[in-house]
Amino acid sequence: MTPLPAIRPERLLDRLAAFAAIGRTAKGGVDRQALTEGDRAARALLARLARARGFALFQDAAANLFVRREGADSGLPPLLVGSHLDTQPTGGRFDGALGTLAAFELLEALEDAGLATPRAVELVAWTNEEGSRFSPGCLGSQAFAAGRLAPEWLEARAPDGARLGEELAATLAALPEVAMRPLGTPVAAYLELHIEQGPVLEREDVPIGAVSAIQGTRWLEVTMEGAAAHAGTTPLAFRRDPMVAAVAALHHLQTRVMPEDPAARLTVGRIRAEPGSINAVPERVSFSVDIRHPDAGRLAAIEAEVRDVCTASATAQDCTARVAVRFDMAPLAFAEEMIRAVETAAAKAGLASRRLVSGAFHDALFLARVAPAGMIFVPCRDGVSHNEAEDVEPRFSAAGATVLLGGALELLGLAG
Structure with a gap:
């Protein structure tokens, strides 16, 4: 029998540390703003890790980076999991990176177990979620959902005068071996892990938030x-x-x-x-x-x-x-099936969960326009985010990755 896939927390923590070193600040945070050399270095590291495991790589015109583990029927739309790698100028180590690297850990867990999935599972690292260097924020996911890049976005200027269109082209060119694909390919569902960026889960000592809506x-x-x-x-x-x-x-x-x-x-x-x-x-x-x-x-x-x-x-x-x-x-309510998948996965892992509304917007908001989407929150210390002091306890990182994997298995029809 094929063993059930399982998260390896130590591997995930090592990966978080490796990515936190790219753009590390003197105070222990990360400055890896969108479409900078630091952002390109993080994308390159993710691509190297993906190739080492034999996963396929793609990028689109918005520089969204996809890592694909093939499924039994390559014609079916994939299950998409991921987040972002860009940060605020004085950002933390977990905002975005935790969700992206937990998604990669999910792919590795499936590969370690040799588990065949009915459809492909893809990791995505979205471009410019933060919006701190270029507007708009969530540019990559917005472009994906719309199937196009708005021309005015390409003319946006960073505080240093850099033009978004030129930085986007340079970022794509930095991974010349990665195949291009069209913007807005079909998706079966989307699931994203993120830190809460608020105090509720930590205050109540609840490891998992099943996000019901985004205000x-x-x-x-x-x-x-x-x-x-x-x-x-x-x-x-x-x-x-x-x-x-x-x-x-x-x-x-x-x-x-x-x-x-x-x-x-x-x-x-x-x-x-x-x-x-x-x-x-x-x-x-x-x-x-x-x-x-x-x-x-x-x-x-x-x-x-x-x-x-x-x-x-x-x-x-x-x-x-x-x-x-x-x-x-506008406000968004996530699909009930996605919320239940998160709650079920948490319960099977023996982890307490509660529903809560996200006060910040995320890439999942825009994916919900084209497919069922859901989010998992884990506690961050004192609710601090967009700050170099941002921190997540290792047990919560592991819990979030475990529920991300479990939720994916629920959506794939492979949960035990």
Whole structure:
């Protein structure tokens, strides 16, 4: 009888350490931003490991990298598993890398056991999930789901001036031996392991999160305009100060939106005053508002509140307000069959699990547009992510990889 495949935790941990060395920072984190030399080095290492095991390799026009273990019927769409290898400028060792390398461990476990699968199983390392160097984030998975690269994406510029289209071409050229395939090939289902990037699982000491949904995200840009004036000579009655309007609006929103709705998220991450002189009343103040909610209706209601509050605050200061939508992603509920596959795999492995909603968006969000998709979360220490201090206990890395393998076997109809 063919032995049941099993994860080898030590091998997975060794691989995590090897990839963490690519772009290692002085504080123990990783700087391996998308389409940089570090990103290419990580892709090259994954390709070498894949060739050593006899797996096939492919890449597409978005530089998504695929590692394929063939199945009994090569004509069937594959089961796809994976995540990403790019990081934030001061990123951690596990965000993305854990899911990608656990997926490779899954392929190796199948190969070690000599288990024939009814269809191919493919690992994918998605391009530019983070979006820290180029916009948009999740570029690779978005292009895969759409079957095309939007022309305007190719013109995006990094802070160092690099053009995305040129960096993409250089990244593809760095693996000339890897065969090209079209964007958006059919997929039977997609499963992704990721760190939670929040405190819930660790706080409850639950090793596995069965992700039920991803909350919607909307990015707004608010611009308030008044009149520039001398800071020392302009009395209050003569001021049209957009900073006063902005502060009043933000105070209202920060003390109302999240306190009144525990599921809501509202964040102001960027604010700018123009002309930016220390001794002048600003003429213009602009700021970003990131709003999130798992319910589409509530997300729209929060946006409406932002618009109303900003307009009222601006009017009170004899200023004007404009609100523009810069990014809009609707909430997503994952397919029940995918959630159950994760829960069943966890139960069979003797691991506790709970359902939870993802506060961040991931590549799985876009794959869900073309195939059943699901996600597995594991705890990260103190919920810290996008930070060099990001850490995951070895037992949780092993648990996540075990459930990823078990979930794949459930979806392949091979679970015991």
